[in-house]
Amino acid sequence: MQIVLEQLAKTYKGNVQALRDINLTIGNGMFGLLGPNGAGKTTLMRILAGILQPTGGRALVGEHDLATERGRHAVKRVLGYLPQELGLYPDLSARDFLDYMALLKGLDHSAQRKQRVHDLLELVGLADVARRQLKTFSGGMKRRVGIAQALLNDPQLLIVDEPTAGLDPEERIRFRNLLADLGGDRVVLLSTHIVEDIAQTCRNLAVMTQGQVIFQGTTFDLLQAARGNVWMVTTDGPKPDGDVTVMATMHQGNAVQYRILGQPQPGTHAVPADPGLEEGYMWLMRQNSPLLTPFARAAYTVGREHLSEPGRGDA
Amino acid sequence: MMTESQRLATAPMGVPPRRPSAWPGSLFLWDRWRYELRMVGIGSFVLPLAIVAIYLTFSLFARYGALQNGGTLADADFQMGRGLLALLENGLALGAGLIAAGAVAPDRALELHLAAPANYRVTVLQRLGVVTLWSLIIGGITCATISATTYWVFPVTGFDRQLVWLPSVLCFMAIGAAMTVLLRSRVAASTILGILWIAQFLLKSMFLDGGVLQRLYLFASEQIFPAILQVSRSQWYDTWLQNRLILLGVALGFFVLTALALSRPEHLLGAEK
Numbered sequence A: 001m002q003i004v005l006e007q008l009a010k011t012y013k014g015n016v017q018a019l020r021d022i023n024l025t026i027g028n029g030m031f032g033l034l035g036p037n038g039a040g041k042t043t044l045m046r047i048l049a050g051i052l053q054p055t056g057g058r059a060l061v062g063e064h065d066l067a068t069e070r071g072r073h074a075v076k077r078v079l080g081y082l083p084q085e086l087g088l089y090p091d092l093s094a095r096d097f098l099d100y101m102a103l104l105k106g107l108d109h110s111a112q113r114k115q116r117v118h119d120l121l122e123l124v125g126l127a128d129v130a131r132r133q134l135k136t137f138s139g140g141m142k143r144r145v146g147i148a149q150a151l152l153n154d155p156q157l158l159i160v161d162e163p164t165a166g167l168d169p170e171e172r173i174r175f176r177n178l179l180a181d182l183g184g185d186r187v188v189l190l191s192t193h194i195v196e197d198i199a200q201t202c203r204n205l206a207v208m209t210q211g212q213v214i215f216q217g218t219t220f221d222l223l224q225a226a227r228g229n230v231w232m233v234t235t236d237g238p239k240p241d242g243d244v245t246v247m248a249t250m251h252q253g254n255a256v257q258y259r260i261l262g263q264p265q266p267g268t269h270a271v272p273a274d275p276g277l278e279e280g281y282m283w284l285m286r287q288n289s290p291l292l293t294p295f296a297r298a299a300y301t302v303g304r305e306h307l308s309e310p311g312r313g314d315a
Numbered sequence B: 001m002m003t004e005s006q007r008l009a010t011a012p013m014g015v016p017p018r019r020p021s022a023w024p025g026s027l028f029l030w031d032r033w034r035y036e037l038r039m040v041g042i043g044s045f046v047l048p049l050a051i052v053a054i055y056l057t058f059s060l061f062a063r064y065g066a067l068q069n070g071g072t073l074a075d076a077d078f079q080m081g082r083g084l085l086a087l088l089e090n091g092l093a094l095g096a097g098l099i100a101a102g103a104v105a106p107d108r109a110l111e112l113h114l115a116a117p118a119n120y121r122v123t124v125l126q127r128l129g130v131v132t133l134w135s136l137i138i139g140g141i142t143c144a145t146i147s148a149t150t151y152w153v154f155p156v157t158g159f160d161r162q163l164v165w166l167p168s169v170l171c172f173m174a175i176g177a178a179m180t181v182l183l184r185s186r187v188a189a190s191t192i193l194g195i196l197w198i199a200q201f202l203l204k205s206m207f208l209d210g211g212v213l214q215r216l217y218l219f220a221s222e223q224i225f226p227a228i229l230q231v232s233r234s235q236w237y238d239t240w241l242q243n244r245l246i247l248l249g250v251a252l253g254f255f256v257l258t259a260l261a262l263s264r265p266e267h268l269l270g271a272e273k
Ligand SMILES: Nc1ncnc2c1ncn2[C@@H]1O[C@H](COP(=O)(O)OP(=O)(O)O)[C@@H](O)[C@H]1O
Pocket: A012, A013, A016, A017, A018, A035, A036, A037, A038, A039, A040, A041, A042, A043, A044, B266, B270, B271, B272
């Protein structure tokens, strides 16, 4: 299964341009969509889920065209979707909720449906609370119910929108691991504003901001974007200033060690460091911030050319 | 190598899930109706019955009060009949409007439903259909029962008697449903229904003075009664019948509006905060 987006655009009422000119090709496996709040991730996911119609360009899921009613219906039949704002019926038990969702997905055969619901409750580790009302569930448990309903029809396209938002660290890691196991023979699309989520699960990703894709490649490519721009500065004096971002601060006795993202080198005593994914992302966002200095813009252009070199990092 | 969860996620389920129904969310499944009835909620079925009980109680009190005040038996029965007429035309209508608003209220799992192959509009209309049917059953039975007693006071016969309650009940339902979907709020719609209901009493004279509003007056039986007993049938019957039929048309219009509004996912999801 392949998703192809060509010059995809979505303008909401009131002339809100949520997506402009999105070009992406997404194949099987896990694909991350990273971007700050308001970047247009949810809008893109809703279009791919057949909920919203694009206002321009083309969106193909397999051979189905999302611009047509028939295409959207066909996509929904192979889709699993976990929305950002997951609404559940508080008075239904987990089992009944999944049974109802399975009916909506066309699993008509009663015995098969019950088996499937049972299997999925096992999968997400909720079998022993299957009869409890959903209103008694924690945030993490609700998300797991959410992912279970998404998997009912064994989807070829699984879309999860900010699935770790609002989860505590332990729940977040468990949920991530669950998602990572689901890749394989299907497209799994994960949107998030948390770099860590992507770092742990996806090899391919796109970064969005203000309705545009500003990066597509592997996590390694993104990390490379910050290479040469990350420094360690150890000082007992003032915090380094200038056009830099402090990524981390570590106290070491009287001195403080700063991890810095910026150009040029912040003082001669700064030591170059290996970039992390978060720094790659931050670097990219810095280059695309509307408050760009002319210098930063020039650096961005260089960075971009560097990134679009074919074959880079595709080891 | 497959992990345990991968194995489970792709585990066969008897018949493979890749071959689901040709009509996802089919209306021909009892299981489906069972859930939709739960979604509608027991309260929606109880409310009309409660309204019947309340109006019946007040009507009995009115009858008892008339006798206590030295009225004749005929007087007392007439008081009771007026109470039951109010039940038919005003009481049932408000209850029906409120349960219609509840039935089409934004689904809690709206986004999941919109992403499922079953059509959301069909689901909501299914729920609306359930409460409409229930309201029609209650109205029909109540009307027939009163008809069979000596407490029927409104001077029409035969099917015309069903026209006492049917148009107002359907209008309140359709307006309640349309407002809920358009405003995406059951509470807002219920408030509008309440205002509309009270307005019928407050603006009675304005409505009854003729003109267009006369044709749209929702309580054209109960509120013109017993005044019509003083005049000849030819002076009110045609206007009354016209009013009833026009209201049926209005109800149909709002039902269609509801169905149309339900097919716009962008509207249903609302603007992001
Ligand atoms: N229904 C809507 N009507 C109008 N504007 C919207 C609507 N939904 C989202 N937007 C706007 O579109 C932009 C992208 O939103 P969204 O897709 O939710 O971004 P993200 O999921 O990345 O946070 C934002 O500016 C948001 O305010």
